[in-house]
Amino acid sequence: MKHILVILVLLYGNALLAQERLPEVLTFKEYLAYVKQFHPVARQAGLKLSMAEAQLLRARGGFDPKIEVDYDRKEFKNTEYYDILNSTFKIPTWYGIELKANFEQNQGIFLNPERTVPQNGLFSAGVSVDVGQGMFINQRMASLRSAKIYRDQSVAERDLMVNEVLYTAAIAYFDWLRVYNEMIIYEGFLENAGERFRGIEQNALLGEIPAIDTVEARISVQNRRLDLEQARVNLVKERLDLSNFLWLENNTPVELQPNIIPEAEILPKVDEVLNIPAVILPGVIPENHPRLMSLELGLRALEVNRRLIANRLLPEINLEYNFLTQEPDEFQSFHRENYKAGVTFSFPLFLRKERGELKLANFRIQDAELDFELKERQLENRILAAFQELQSYSFQTQIAEEMVENYSLMLGAEERKMSFGESSLFLINTREIHLIEARLKQNEILNKFLYAKAGLFRNLGIIPDAD
Incomplete structure (x- = not known):
């Protein structure tokens, strides 16, 4: 030119x-x-694509691995009431499945009994699965x-x-x-x-x-x-x-x-x-x-939005299973007797909000x-x-x-x-x-x-x- x-x-x-x-x-x-x-408008048009790429990057962030650490300690008049450490590593996956690894170490005189773990801490690894609403499509x-x-x-x-x-x-x-x-x-x-x-x-x-x-x-x-x-x-x-x-x-x-x-x-x-x-x-x-x-x-x-809304007509059912061990090396040998599991269920009776949406x-x-x-x-x-x-x-x-x-x-x-x-x-x-x-x-x-x-x-x- x-x-x-x-x-x-x-x-x-x-x-x-x-x-x-x-x-x-x-x-x-x-x-x-x-x-x-x-021309400024032509250059603005290029910015729209850059903004869309940024939004796509933000959406992919919903599947990024995450580290969570929760530490809580209370000491009063030379007495250790409790010292609680809970750290978790989570990996979200596509079909409502979340992989988790956890380490817990708790101690103290007034510690809640359900938080009692071995002195060197407790390791766990498991999975959380949405078998209801979030199995085939979820917000992420x-x-x-x-x-x-x-x-x-x-x-x-x-x-x-x-x-x-x-x-x-x-x-x-x-x-x-x-x-x-x-x-x-x-x-x-x-x-x-x-x-x-x-x-x-x-x-x-x-x-x-x-x-x-x-x-x-x-x-x-x-x-x-x-x-x-x-x-x-x-x-x-x-x-x-x-x-x-x-x-x-x-x-x-x-x-x-x-x-x-x-x-x-x-x-x-x-x-x-x-x-x-x-x-x-x-x-x-x-x-x-x-x-x-x-x-x-x-x-x-x-x-896509309609499918997400239609999926909300299903009940919320979340299954969770975690294998427990005192030593990380024991994860190689799976012992079914040491575990923590749970299920959560939620379902509105009339579904008027979901049907209206x-x-x-x-x-x-x-x-x-x-x-x-x-x-x-x-x-x-x-x-x-x-x-x-x-x-x-x-x-x-x-x-x-x-x-x-x-x-x-x-x-x-x-x-x-x-x-x-x-x-x-x-x-x-x-x-x-x-x-x-x-x-x-x-x-x-x-x-x-x-x-x-x-x-x-x-x-x-x-x-x-x-x-």
Whole structure:
């Protein structure tokens, strides 16, 4: 990608901090490459994926091994009431199973009898299993699955954000090109009107034509000058609007200088720059469209949540077994007579809260499915409408080009007739006005044609390749 030259960098209001040089022509491809790389919204889109990766890392933390140490001691009037040490190492696993290793060492005069252990402490190793709610899905599992879905969804949403900012930037470039072309049109006709005025003024001085004809020629020059001045004002506005999309590294905004011009022959290059495929079936949504991918992944996340809620209709049953030994080496020889085991059971009688949450989850999924079908249908129609627009504007572009050629021929013929004394300045001005209108109409149709291509780019959810 070429470097943009002659860029005036404005930072902190009116402080001139840096200046680079731009080529005289800022191409559409170069412009979009800068927008994609440096525009704040495009960079924010990249942050969404980083945030999703961070959330996935946080969800995986639910399966991290954990060390717990609980130490409690009481001594009063030289009497040791109790000295309790309980340390545990836990390893959570996927299907509601938790592996545990524990060491206990307790002593004291007023120690609770159930805490009595050998003098050198008591080792235990065991497992805790959820055979009810948490066996096939639990909060840790649901959080991890949702985080993975959110990460993939963030990729689609990032692409949508980049696509949207590139679409808006392209529209700004097309408007800049339209106003610049208008200024070129008015500059050319102002030059023609000026030459015509000077010729008529000379003929009037020689007495070949009435002096009043110079007034009409002067009015024509003034009209062209007014049109040109308005076009210049519009060009300044569009140039500033375009500058909103131009940034450099370190979040440095830039403003184009007046000598920078847009690319003239842009229409043949738009499809390549916007990465629009050569063959697309009208009304057919491309595979992996980011909009539909985001909605589909949102549905998956809702389904994970529904499964978690439906699992709460099951009772909470937790089984725990721990093998006990005085020496860690004895873990190699399993003695069934030394153990600690337990079971916990919990189950609400009416399940009104759980059933209500399950209904709400089902309704949310139905709502998301309806939204998916609506968005899919809307995309199909938008893509079809964009194709119809492109076909129409392609035809209109040919007609407008032929109209400009015909009006140019008529103006040329009228000027030749006037040189023979068979026409008038009024007829020439009339022919020229029609030619100006045709040129402006041609420029407007070109702008609408480019708008339609940008709209197709937006509806297809395309992300151009960076150069």
